[in-house]
Amino acid sequence: MVYVQDIDGKPLMPTTRHGKVRRSLKANKATVVNPCPFTIQLTYESTDHKRPVTLGIDAGAKHIGFSATTEKEELFACETILRTDIVDLLSTRSQNRRTRRSRLRYRKPKFNNRVFSKKKGWVAPSVKQRIDSHLNEVNEIHKILPITKIVIEAAQFDTHKMKNPNISGIDYQNGEQLGFWNVREYVLFRDGHKCSYCKGKSKDPILNIHHIESRKTGGDSPSNLITLRETCHKEYHKGDIDLKARRGKSLCGAAIMGIMKWRLYDELKSRYSNVSMTFGYITKYNRIKYGIEKSHTSDAFVISKNFNAKRIEYQYLKRLARRHNRQIHKMKILKGGKKKNNQAPFEVFGFRLFDKVLYNNEINFIYGRRKSGNFNIRDFNGENPKDVSYKKLKLIRGKRHPIILK
Numbered sequence: 001m002v003y004v005q006d007i008d009g010k011p012l013m014p015t016t017r018h019g020k021v022r023r024s025l026k027a028n029k030a031t032v033v034n035p036c037p038f039t040i041q042l043t044y045e046s047t048d049h050k051r052p053v054t055l056g057i058d059a060g061a062k063h064i065g066f067s068a069t070t071e072k073e074e075l076f077a078c079e080t081i082l083r084t085d086i087v088d089l090l091s092t093r094s095q096n097r098r099t100r101r102s103r104l105r106y107r108k109p110k111f112n113n114r115v116f117s118k119k120k121g122w123v124a125p126s127v128k129q130r131i132d133s134h135l136n137e138v139n140e141i142h143k144i145l146p147i148t149k150i151v152i153e154a155a156q157f158d159t160h161k162m163k164n165p166n167i168s169g170i171d172y173q174n175g176e177q178l179g180f181w182n183v184r185e186y187v188l189f190r191d192g193h194k195c196s197y198c199k200g201k202s203k204d205p206i207l208n209i210h211h212i213e214s215r216k217t218g219g220d221s222p223s224n225l226i227t228l229r230e231t232c233h234k235e236y237h238k239g240d241i242d243l244k245a246r247r248g249k250s251l252c253g254a255a256i257m258g259i260m261k262w263r264l265y266d267e268l269k270s271r272y273s274n275v276s277m278t279f280g281y282i283t284k285y286n287r288i289k290y291g292i293e294k295s296h297t298s299d300a301f302v303i304s305k306n307f308n309a310k311r312i313e314y315q316y317l318k319r320l321a322r323r324h325n326r327q328i329h330k331m332k333i334l335k336g337g338k339k340k341n342n343q344a345p346f347e348v349f350g351f352r353l354f355d356k357v358l359y360n361n362e363i364n365f366i367y368g369r370r371k372s373g374n375f376n377i378r379d380f381n382g383e384n385p386k387d388v389s390y391k392k393l394k395l396i397r398g399k400r401h402p403i404i405l406k
Contacts, residue, residue, distance in 0.1 A: 001075065001312065003144035005033060005041040006048070011146045013050055014075055035397055037076070037316060039144050050146045056304030057152040058283075058296050059134060059264060061253035065296030066137065068145050069306040075145060077297045078316040082133050085322070086126040091216040096331070127259050133320060134264055135271070142272075149274045153283055153303050154261040157254035176222070183220055184209050191227040196245055198232055206230040212247040223248030278303055319380065321354055344369055349390045351375065358394040359386070366393075 058065035368376030
C-alpha cells in the first residue's frame with residue numbers, strides 16, 4: 001500500500017498501483033515524503049476523490065492498536081508499543097536533584113513550586129505521556145489517510161473487583177488496610193510477623209520490610225513488600241541469598257486506563273469532528289461472532305465496524321523510544337574531579353541513534369555509538385546486544401523515533 005498526499009500535503013486515498021507510482025517518481029510528478037509507511041506527495045494538481053475511512057483505536061496503557069478501514073478493505077494497521085520508562089526517569093531526576101542540594105549546601109526542597117499540579121486537569125507525567133502518544137499517533141495517521149470517523153475503545157477497570165471478585169457495597173470503602181496504622185503494620189500482620197525467607201528459623205528479633213521490586217519503580221504497595229529478618233535482609237543485599245518471592249499482580253495499567261479514558265476521549269473530540277466511543281464487551285462479542293483472532297490490531301479492526309472489509313496483508317509494529325537525553329555529564333566523578341560527557345554527536349560515521357540497520361542479514365537497531373566506530377546494536381525489543389564495527393552495518397532506513405519494524 002502506497003499512501004498519497006496532494007500538492008498541498010493533504011491525504012488522498014492510497015494506491016496499490018506500484019508501477020504508476022514508480023513512473024511518477026521517475027518523471028518528477030511525485031516525491032517521497034516518508035519511507036515508512038511509504039508515502040508520496042504529488043507535484044501537480046489532482047482530483048480530490050475520497051471514500052469514507054473509519055479509524056478504529058484500541059487504546060491501552062502499554063500497547064495501542066490502530067486499523068483504518070473502508071467498507072471494502074483495510075487500508076492501514078499498526079500496533080504501537082508505548083514507553084514505560086517515564087517513572088524511572090523522573091525518580092532518577094529527583095534523586096540527582098536531592099544529591100545536588102546536599103552537595104552544595106543544606107537546603108530544603110521547595111514545596112510551593114509545583115506549577116502544573118495546581119492547574120485544573122493536571123495528570124501525572126507518566127499518564128500524560130501516554131495520552132500524548134495516543135494523540136500523536138492519531139495525528140500521524142491523519143497525515144496519510146483522509147479519516148472521516150474515529151471510533152475508540154477506552155476501557156475502565158474496577159481495581160477493587162480485580163482484587164476481590166466478591167466485593168460489594170460498603171466493602172469498597174473498607175480496604176485491605178482498614179484498621180492498620182500504616183503499610184508496614186499491615187505487611188507484618190499479613191506475613192504473621194515471620195521472615196519470608198527463613199520462616200522464623202533465624203533468631204534475629206528485628207524485622208525489616210523489603211521491596212521486591214525497587215521502590216523507585218515498584219512503589220510502596222503491599223503487593224511489592226515482604227517481611228525479612230534484618231540478618232536475611234542484609235545477606236540478600238550482599239548477594240549471599242536469593243529470594244523466590246515475586247511481587248503480586250500490579251494494577252498500574254488498570255489504574256492508568258481509568259484516568260486516561262475520558263481525558264483521551266475529550267481531547268480527540270476537541271481536535272476532530274466525528275468521534276465516538278465503544279466498549280470492550282461489544283468488541284469481544286463482534287470479534288467472536290466474525291471469528292477474528294485476538295490481537296491489538298484485530299481489536300482495532302473490529303472497533304472500526306467494517307467487518308466485511310478485506311484485511312491488509314501486512315501490519316506495522318512500532319515502538320516509541322526516548323527522543324533526547326538532556327543530561328550533559330555522567331554521574332560518576334573520575335580522577336581529578338572530571339566527568340565524562342553523556343551526550344554523543346547527532347551523527348557518528350553517518351549513523352544516528354535508533355537507525356535501522358542490517359547485520360548478518362538480520363534487522364537490528366543502533367542503541368549506542370562510539371567515536372572508535374564500535375556500535376551497540378540490538379533487536380526490535382532491545383534484546384540480544386552486540387558490539388560491532390560500523391563498517392559491517394548497512395543502513396536500511398534513517399527514520400528514527402519511533403522504532404518501526406514492518
